[in-house]
Amino acid sequence: MASQTTCIEHKISSKQFAKLAENHGTPFFLYDADAINGRIRLILDSFEHLVKVFYAVKANPNLELLRSVRDTADGLDISSGGELEQSVLAGFNMANLSFAGPAKKTEELVLAIERGVGCISIESIRELIEAVEIAKQVGVKASITIRINPLLMVRSFGMKMGGKPIQFGIDEESLSPVLKIIQENTKYLDFQGIHIYAGSQCFDVSGIVAGVENILRIADEIEAGTGLICKKINLGGGFGVSHGDQNHELDIEALAKKLVPILREFHSASAVEREIIFELGRFLTADAGIYVTRVISSKESRGKTFFMVDGGLHHHLAAAGLFGTALRSNYPTHNLSRPEAPLICCSMAGPSCNPTDLLGIDIKLPRPEHGDLIGILKSGSYGFTASPLLFLGRQTPTELILHDGKIVLGRRSRTIIDFN
Numbered sequence: 001m002a003s004q005t006t007c008i009e010h011k012i013s014s015k016q017f018a019k020l021a022e023n024h025g026t027p028f029f030l031y032d033a034d035a036i037n038g039r040i041r042l043i044l045d046s047f048e049h050l051v052k053v054f055y056a057v058k059a060n061p062n063l064e065l066l067r068s069v070r071d072t073a074d075g076l077d078i079s080s081g082g083e084l085e086q087s088v089l090a091g092f093n094m095a096n097l098s099f100a101g102p103a104k105k106t107e108e109l110v111l112a113i114e115r116g117v118g119c120i121s122i123e124s125i126r127e128l129i130e131a132v133e134i135a136k137q138v139g140v141k142a143s144i145t146i147r148i149n150p151l152l153m154v155r156s157f158g159m160k161m162g163g164k165p166i167q168f169g170i171d172e173e174s175l176s177p178v179l180k181i182i183q184e185n186t187k188y189l190d191f192q193g194i195h196i197y198a199g200s201q202c203f204d205v206s207g208i209v210a211g212v213e214n215i216l217r218i219a220d221e222i223e224a225g226t227g228l229i230c231k232k233i234n235l236g237g238g239f240g241v242s243h244g245d246q247n248h249e250l251d252i253e254a255l256a257k258k259l260v261p262i263l264r265e266f267h268s269a270s271a272v273e274r275e276i277i278f279e280l281g282r283f284l285t286a287d288a289g290i291y292v293t294r295v296i297s298s299k300e301s302r303g304k305t306f307f308m309v310d311g312g313l314h315h316h317l318a319a320a321g322l323f324g325t326a327l328r329s330n331y332p333t334h335n336l337s338r339p340e341a342p343l344i345c346c347s348m349a350g351p352s353c354n355p356t357d358l359l360g361i362d363i364k365l366p367r368p369e370h371g372d373l374i375g376i377l378k379s380g381s382y383g384f385t386a387s388p389l390l391f392l393g394r395q396t397p398t399e400l401i402l403h404d405g406k407i408v409l410g411r412r413s414r415t416i417i418d419f420n
């Protein structure tokens with residue numbers, strides 16, 4: 001079985017980082033598409049190809065990156081009309097898209113139906129009724145899954161997105177009228193199956209297994225009660241991967257050992273061919289990205305050492321601990337220019353006027369000099385597009401992609417003027 005960990009900083013030398021900074025300026029993100037493809041294959045192989053892997057675009061929507069995973073990922077999980085358009089540009093087959101989101105606009109539903117998105121994950125009665133109306137008008141059947149908010153809450157998800165009152169999906173106990181509408185509108189709706197996304201950042205194998213067993217039970221019950229067939233079952237994912245210094249992540253080998261027999265039995269008990277899907281974001285991408293920033297200045301303040309860098313929360317909100325984290329932890333940080341220097345305890349501050357703009361607090365780092373390049377690891381997910389890029393009018397970072405051993409430009413830097 002392939003290794004679970006991938007280390008971009010071991011593939012690129014200090015000299016190469018210096019060259020990239022010279023050619024593209026700083027800060028920049030570098031994403032290792034080869035590593036992401038390796039992670040997708042790890043999941044496919046570990047689960048003996050009983051599951052499909054959809055790449056969650058929200059984790060990292062860079063177009064070049066999407067193109068680089070097109071031949072490995074079975075499909076994409078998208079959340080907006082914008083991500084749909086990006087998927088078209090990346091060359092994905094629309095049939096292999098799952099479109100979730102609790103507030104899809106009418107124009108987004110029209111786009112998804114016209115383009116033939118394979119799973120429009122319906123999250124409310126309003127979306128269902130609107131899908132029927134649109135399908136009537138455009139003369140194309142809407143291909144839908146129902147996103148369900150299950151009664152079961154799996155407590156081991158760091159961020160829980162089901163099993164409680166929540167804006168996502170249709171409550172399990174309220175499914176009957178929804179299924180009735182589907183049965184009455186088979187002329188306009190192509191029912192594909194169900195979707196449950198229980199949450200993010202789960203490190204507990206038994207929690208994921210309990211969630212999967214629950215979804216398969218719900219699928220069985222829907223089929224027994226209605227005669228509808230769940231050809232596609234989107235299990236969600238939420239596979240945990242730590243962003244902090246500890247190299248902690250969900251144990252895929254242990255998960256596969258428990259889930260493979262369950263999935264095998266489910267597949268063999270059914271008369272129809274099923275697609276069982278995991279939609280994964282950070283588990284595929286987090287480790288595969290590095291954010292590179294340059295030391296501009298330094299100072300002592302009341303016994304603490306600060307290094308000020310040209311990158312910060314405006315590019316990487318998550319590294320400053322401000323995106324979707326309950327407890328802040330430092331991302332692993334390396335001095336790429338001077339890895340052998342003696343260690344110093346210091347904080348790494350970004351250029352903004354906000355005191356939360358700290359990419360590292362009391363971290364131990366080979367003592368940087370002005371001009372050194374600092375690499376923030378585990379930066380492949382929820383970075384560029386999950387940050388207030390235009391805050392204070394600094395340039396956006398360049399994004400670079402390592403694919404088939406070569407580094408190519410993924411997206412050029414832009415100024416605030418470009419957005420006027």
Ligand SMILES: Cc1ncc(COP(=O)(O)O)c(C=O)c1O
Binds near residue numbers: 077100281
């Ligand atoms: C519906 C859905 N799918 C997939 C994901 C990806 O989650 P993660 O990056 O934790 O794998 C999310 C995250 O919010 C989501 O809401």
